[in-house]
Amino acid sequence: MMLDEKQLQQLLKLKRFEQPPPGYFERALEEFHRRQRSEILRRSAFQIWFERVSSSFGNFRVPASAYAGAFGIFAVVAALLGTGIWTPEAINRNSTNGLTQTEFSDSGLKLTSRGEIQLSRPETKFQKNFPTIQPSDASRPRYILDRQPVSYQPPASF
């Protein structure tokens, strides 16, 4: 025969008598005071303040209705996006154009009207917005090949 509910509850009531030895709670209170004193000495004022603030937040329980509300907002936004009633077009257009231009200008390739492909210095958005000083042709290094290589010159005669 299985233990019935009443018998089980009687058994569990026995556990009420499992108590620490007499005088335990007085000693524990003294230990509590000792720890409190040492904690005050050990911890900075900021740490104590931070823990008090965080514990006051810890006591805050999020009501069940808040979860339902958050889900509702998510559902409405998802429905609006899904049906196309509202789309963040402006953001998309700007970002798409920007990407295309960058990709093209980054490659530095241009197709001329004559069908030639030219490699040009890519112009970035940054340069458009913030013009930079370009070096002039005069200051660019120039490399001129001599008509006759040095090695072909006859050795100097003394």
Added chain:
Amino acid sequence: MEDPNLLDDEALVRRTQNGDTQAFDALWQKYSSRIYSLIYNMTSNHEDANDLLLEVFAKAYRSINGFRGRSSFYTWIHAIAVNMTINFVKKRGRRFQMSLDDLDSSVHNDKEFIELTASNTPTREVDLSELQQRLNEAMMKLSLEHRTVVTMFDIQGMPHAEIARILGVPEATVRSRLFYAHRQLQNYLEEFRKK
């Protein structure tokens, strides 16, 4: 000055918030035994219960300025104890030892205890310490959630509504957990009885 031990919880909390440490000592004297019992029956270990008791009261002391009285102090400190103990037991995992071997020596003269053990129950025929051990083993086989409600309802004698407030769950959940916990305990203890 008024004796803090004669004041109600609300007044003691207000005094503690104003820096009266004796008022907090009075709260300790009022609730430490219950909190200890709660922690001890959830952890099954006296040393852990001792450490956690001190930590629970330390946390309560640090946080008491944030206590706004939306619930009673009784509910509030029990909620702290339950949360800290659950976190502790989860962290501890499987590595623990039971230290459930010491009934208070004065208990054998307790009227209620004599009635319980002398009545026509399965406890009469078995050695008390062995029964105690089996009962605790059975308790430790329960899930933490089930053990918590059994501790609060059957051992501490709290009403369902109070347990629900402390745990932050509906009352129906408390009843459901109790029902399944009792069924499990009955099965575990039945095996012991057959031996």
